[in-house]
Amino acid sequence: METLTVADARRLALARAGLVPSPRKGRPGRAAAHAVIERFGYLQLDTISVAGARSHALVLLARLEGMDPALGESLLVPGAPLFEYWGHAASWIPLDLWPHFAFRRRGFVRSPRWRGVLRRHRAVAERLLRRCREEGPFRSTDLEGRAGPGGWWRLRPSRIVADALWGTGELVVRERRGFQRIWDLPERVLPAEVLRREIPEEEAMRSLVLRAFEGHGWAEERTVRNTWYFRGKDPSYRAALRSLEEDGSIVRCALETGEKGWARPEDLALAARLRRRRPEEGRGVLLSPFDPLLWDRARVRRLFGFDVRLEIYVPPARRKYGYYCMPILAGERLVGRADLKAEREEGRLRVRALHLESRRPPAADRKAADAAIRRLAAALGLDPVRA
Secondary structure (H helix, E strand, O other), X not given: OEEEOHHHHHHHHXXXXXXXXXXXXXXXXXXXXXXXXXXXXXXXXXXXXXXXXXXXXXXXXXHOOOOOXXXXXXXXXXXXXXXXXXXXXXXXXXXXXXXXXXXXXXXXXXXXXXXXXXXXXXXXXHHHHHHHHHHXXXXXXHOOOOOOOOOOOOOOHXXXXXXXXXXXXXXXXXXXXXXXXXXXXXXXXXXXXXXXXXXXXXXXXXXHHHHHHHHHOOEOHHHHHHHOOOOOOOHHHHHHHHHHHHOOOOEEEEEOOOOEEEEOHHHHHHHHHHOOOOOOOOOEEEOOOOOOOOOOHHXXXXXXXXOOOOOOOOOHHHOOOOOOEEEEEEOOEEEEEEEEEEEHHHOEEEEEEEEEOOOOOOHXXXXXXXXXXXXXXXXXXXXXXXX
């Protein structure tokens, strides 16, 4: 079994996540944003925009300095090489992976929950599909019906049915406007050759598992499984792992601390080259708490010694750091976190709290934190101010 040091695995994770800076010229546009999504195979969507941009835009801004933040909201348009589906949560996914998710669309059809929704509301489903065929695309906000009792999470029946039809592939998200989904029929949005293409489930699973390693570098089984929310005992998923190991696409690899996982041979070679790279400690960048590097909290603790905390749902009096804290990356270390709030009418990005990991942080960490905040503020066209 191959062995990596924690430092090796950490550098490799940063490189595979696209967070090892490399020289580039020009203002990043759609092609650069698509390349970031291609790197992981997904860009997780989230609604919260308190820091001035939603998570999917923040992920792109962390990698594409100088990008227009508005681009992060408008990538999914007709003709774009993307589709929206349940990948790592609701995500924008490269178009060539549409056939790979046929197993998940079939799973929605078989699922007791979603099958039950479509059975109970068959008339609603038929009405939505007929409306879409005859009248064209429609917005989520166009859906009629009253919300049920119990709060906002009790969605209108038509909204639930639209989600079920999205899951089965009978409806797709054509685009988003103001983060509102625009629903349409798949044949009017996706290329015919993509819709016709059929990939056996075993091949699809192999591709998706390998895609997970491409985005992570070294990874434990839990990280690979949760990249696409596979079921751990799913025979096709377990078979894909065995197959990739048998043909040498991945090799068993343990950390020096004993944790076992796998890595691609080319990533082990990359890890060896990265040992000679000097980290840019003074170059700070803010990361979304939903960044692909960070969503596996146990992995972040293991590789970075850093505890990612999302306190959105924690009562204010019990929060340790703040409502929406963004970790600060400096070189190959996570040196702190900033709780930010965009005040657009005043033209300010307010730093409500800044927490550095060390009680007596070196000047380099504070410099990196200030640089990270200034970088995001500049991208948003706001002035950074302290609370």
